[in-house]
Amino acid sequence: MTDDRGNLSVDFLAGFTIFLLAFIWVIAMIPGLLIGLQAYTIDYDAVAYRTGVILAEDPGWPVAPAWESFGDPQKYNVTRFGLAISKDTPNILSQDKVNRFFNVSTTNPSVGFIYPDDYQKRAIFGDFPYRFRISLRDLDNYRTRTVGEQLPDDYGYIRRVVKIKGTSNATINKSYMTSHSYIKTDNATTHVFSILINNTKLLSEIRDPAYQIDPSREQLLITVADLSSICPGTAITLNNVKIYKLDSGIYSNVPLPASNNPFVDGSSTRLPSSWPGIPAPVNNNVTIKFNPQYIDSMKAQNSQIFIAMRFDVSPACTFLNNTQAVPDYNNLVGKDTFENLNTTPFDYNYHPDNVTQPKLRDAVLAVAVWSGETVAAPMTALFSDDFESATTPDDWTPQSGWSDPWYGTPHYGNSSVVLRDQPTYITKTIPTAGYADISVSFEMGTQLSGAVFATAEWSSDGGTTWNLLKQINNGDPEDNNALYPFAYQLPAGADNNPAFTLRFSLVNANAGDRAFIDNVIVGGNPY
Amino acid sequence: MVNTDGQLYTIEGFAAGLIMIMTAYLVVSATSVYTAGDTHISDMQLEQLGSDALKIMATPASTGEISPLQKIIEVTPVGTDNATFGKMFGNLTNSKTGFGTDHIQFIASVSYRNKTDDSVSIYRLNSTRNLAGGEHAVRTTKWVIVNKKLPPSAPFAEDRAVLVEVLMWRD
Numbered sequence: 001m002t003d004d005r006g007n008l009s010v011d012f013l014a015g016f017t018i019f020l021l022a023f024i025w026v027i028a029m030i031p032g033l034l035i036g037l038q039a040y041t042i043d044y045d046a047v048a049y050r051t052g053v054i055l056a057e058d059p060g061w062p063v064a065p066a067w068e069s070f071g072d073p074q075k076y077n078v079t080r081f082g083l084a085i086s087k088d089t090p091n092i093l094s095q096d097k098v099n100r101f102f103n104v105s106t107t108n109p110s111v112g113f114i115y116p117d118d119y120q121k122r123a124i125f126g127d128f129p130y131r132f133r134i135s136l137r138d139l140d141n142y143r144t145r146t147v148g149e150q151l152p153d154d155y156g157y158i159r160r161v162v163k164i165k166g167t168s169n170a171t172i173n174k175s176y177m178t179s180h181s182y183i184k185t186d187n188a189t190t191h192v193f194s195i196l197i198n199n200t201k202l203l204s205e206i207r208d209p210a211y212q213i214d215p216s217r218e219q220l221l222i223t224v225a226d227l228s229s230i231c232p233g234t235a236i237t238l239n240n241v242k243i244y245k246l247d248s249g250i251y252s253n254v255p256l257p258a259s260n261n262p263f264v265d266g267s268s269t270r271l272p273s274s275w276p277g278i279p280a281p282v283n284n285n286v287t288i289k290f291n292p293q294y295i296d297s298m299k300a301q302n303s304q305i306f307i308a309m310r311f312d313v314s315p316a317c318t319f320l321n322n323t324q325a326v327p328d329y330n331n332l333v334g335k336d337t338f339e340n341l342n343t344t345p346f347d348y349n350y351h352p353d354n355v356t357q358p359k360l361r362d363a364v365l366a367v368a369v370w371s372g373e374t375v376a377a378p379m380t381a382l383f384s385d386d387f388e389s390a391t392t393p394d395d396w397t398p399q400s401g402w403s404d405p406w407y408g409t410p411h412y413g414n415s416s417v418v419l420r421d422q423p424t425y426i427t428k429t430i431p432t433a434g435y436a437d438i439s440v441s442f443e444m445g446t447q448l449s450g451a452v453f454a455t456a457e458w459s460s461d462g463g464t465t466w467n468l469l470k471q472i473n474n475g476d477p478e479d480n481n482a483l484y485p486f487a488y489q490l491p492a493g494a495d496n497n498p499a500f501t502l503r504f505s506l507v508n509a510n511a512g513d514r515a516f517i518d519n520v521i522v523g524g525n526p527y
Numbered sequence: 528m529v530n531t532d533g534q535l536y537t538i539e540g541f542a543a544g545l546i547m548i549m550t551a552y553l554v555v556s557a558t559s560v561y562t563a564g565d566t567h568i569s570d571m572q573l574e575q576l577g578s579d580a581l582k583i584m585a586t587p588a589s590t591g592e593i594s595p596l597q598k599i600i601e602v603t604p605v606g607t608d609n610a611t612f613g614k615m616f617g618n619l620t621n622s623k624t625g626f627g628t629d630h631i632q633f634i635a636s637v638s639y640r641n642k643t644d645d646s647v648s649i650y651r652l653n654s655t656r657n658l659a660g661g662e663h664a665v666r667t668t669k670w671v672i673v674n675k676k677l678p679p680s681a682p683f684a685e686d687r688a689v690l691v692e693v694l695m696w697r698d
């Protein structure tokens with residue numbers, strides 16, 4: 001006997017199964033829908049972690065030419081920040097990348113990266129406008145560099161322990177010149193000193209990027225010193241510097257752009273573009289500092305680079321000369337000159353007698369992330385000075401008369417204050433009685449030479465002991481005649497303290513050395 | 528006699544099986560949305576910090592040198608406390624970029640394999656203090672190649688892989 005009972009059940013089961021499948025499908029999609037609705041507060045730590053990983057373990061993008069070699073006009077080509085030397089060396093940071101990353105401006109896009117926009121797109125990522133603070137403390141050099149804002153009460157963070165790879169450098173002084181017979185008894189007016197950068201050997205002798213000297217990635221620093229003592233009483237001029245590249249047995253002359261001109265006598269600015277048309281007088285030393293981008297543009301990874309420096313002296317004398325200029329300097333022929341028995345170029349190599357090798361320093365990298373809803377309560381400004389007064393720094397205590405209002409570059413508003421020409425400082429006692437969570441912010445920059453440095457310090461005992469906030473040395477990135485923002489949260493010793501004092505100093509200064517300060521603000525929260 | 532009863536039960540079973548498989552798939556593949564309290568983020572941060580510190584200690588400062596961690600293990604007799612490790616590890620993990628320091632405690636030990644009987648020996652390298660009851664520690668490790676007599680009764684020093692293990696916690 002047959003009937004239709006089975007067919008009815010099958011229809012029901014088929015329909016119910018389809019319903020259940022659809023129901024399960026919809027249920028499975030619900031978590032995905034909710035992900036987009038979750039609060040941003042739970043992922044501060046995740047975003048900070050991600051940014052910490054990118055900065056500590058990634059070299060950034062583009063890699064070649066490296067992003068840090070891009071000047072401010074080309075900074076929009078930088079896709080991603082990353083401070084690691086290479087993807088194979090996590091936690092080992094490049095000094096050049098660090099310098100470029102912390103070259104930050106608050107307002108002017110032509111002098112550095114802008115916080116937060118430039119960093120948001122290249123280090124934090126995502127459409128949500130996170131606020132953040134990224135700091136790097138160099139434990140060996142006692143130096144902290146920061147980009148970002150003051151920390152609020154609630155934020156996500158990550159801290160990474162890293163190493164910073166220092167740059168290599170060579171100083172060719174009189175002792176070295178004498179021991180290597182670089183001073184020839186030729187009694188002439190024209191002398192040629194040459195330096196060899198053998199990329200083939202540099203890149204093959206040490207493969208590990210953490211210890212490698214790679215001129216296309218890191219800045220080389222070569223100083224020819226003690227020139228005044230070689231031939232006392234002689235006027236010295238740097239007439240020219242020519243660059244030759246030896247590639248597969250063929251020499252080619254590579255033009256030296258003005259952006260890579262030498263530095264003379266410890267100046268913080270390169271020789272102007274009028275050089276070498278107008279030869280530069282030299283008192284004591286010449287420094288060669290090539291941008292990695294320049295070396296990279298030569299495509300010289302498998303080449304040898306010769307730097308031939310022409311010095312003219314008057315009157316004629318025995319001077320620095322290690323190069324047989326054949327037929328003459330203006331018409332150098334690579335093979336005849338550099339493969340001449342009388343040519344013994346200084347070799348920039350891994351020998352510690354020649355070159356101070358790159359060394360890794362310990363550092364701590366911290367990333368803190370929060371959003372606009374959790375910013376710190378606005379602080380009460382206890383003191384501020386924008387140094388606009390014509391009698392600046394009248395309400396500070398100057399050590400001597402060597403601090404004045406400064407109307408030139410750099411300044412904000414009408415003027416900043418300048419400490420200049422000799423060791424000097426200005427101090428200001430700012431009682432913080434009744435206030436806690438004391439913070440200090442200021443703009444600072446320098447133009448220094450030699451062993452001169454500028455400091456910002458605070459004291460909890462009216463100036464008996466001082467705590468360093470910031471130090472700028474000659475040659476630091478901030479030592480370029482511009483103002484940079486610095487902000488610090490002070491420890492409990494600054495709270496509720498009638499003896500709280502600030503000091504800005506210029507140390508070991510000589511004529512021409514300058515430290516600029518502007519927009520000093522001290523804030524706190526009432527108890 | 529032939530009817531459709533058997534077919535009916537087969538289809539029911541097939542449908543039920545399908546539903547169970549789909550349910551199992553749903554359970555296994557369900558997306559978990561963690562919250563800050565669930566993810567042990569502070570543990571992850573501490574592990575990352577310890578891992579970084581050991582990595583940095585195992586990295587020579589310049590070419591031709593040996594790493595501080597390798598040197599510490601090589602010069603420290605087995606079973607002897609090494610204050611240099613404590614100072615260096617403590618400095619790297621407690622240093623902050625702002626003012627003040629962190630309060631991270633640790634116990635560091637070294638373990639190695641005895642070649643003669645395949646047993647594993649462990650000795651303490653350094654510690655700030657012992658772990659108290661109720662304190663929650665995380666573990667971080669680093670393999671290091673050292674040239675050392677292991678065990679101390681071994682006839683000569685040779686290259687050996689040892690495991691540096693650090694338990695870390697915050698006060």
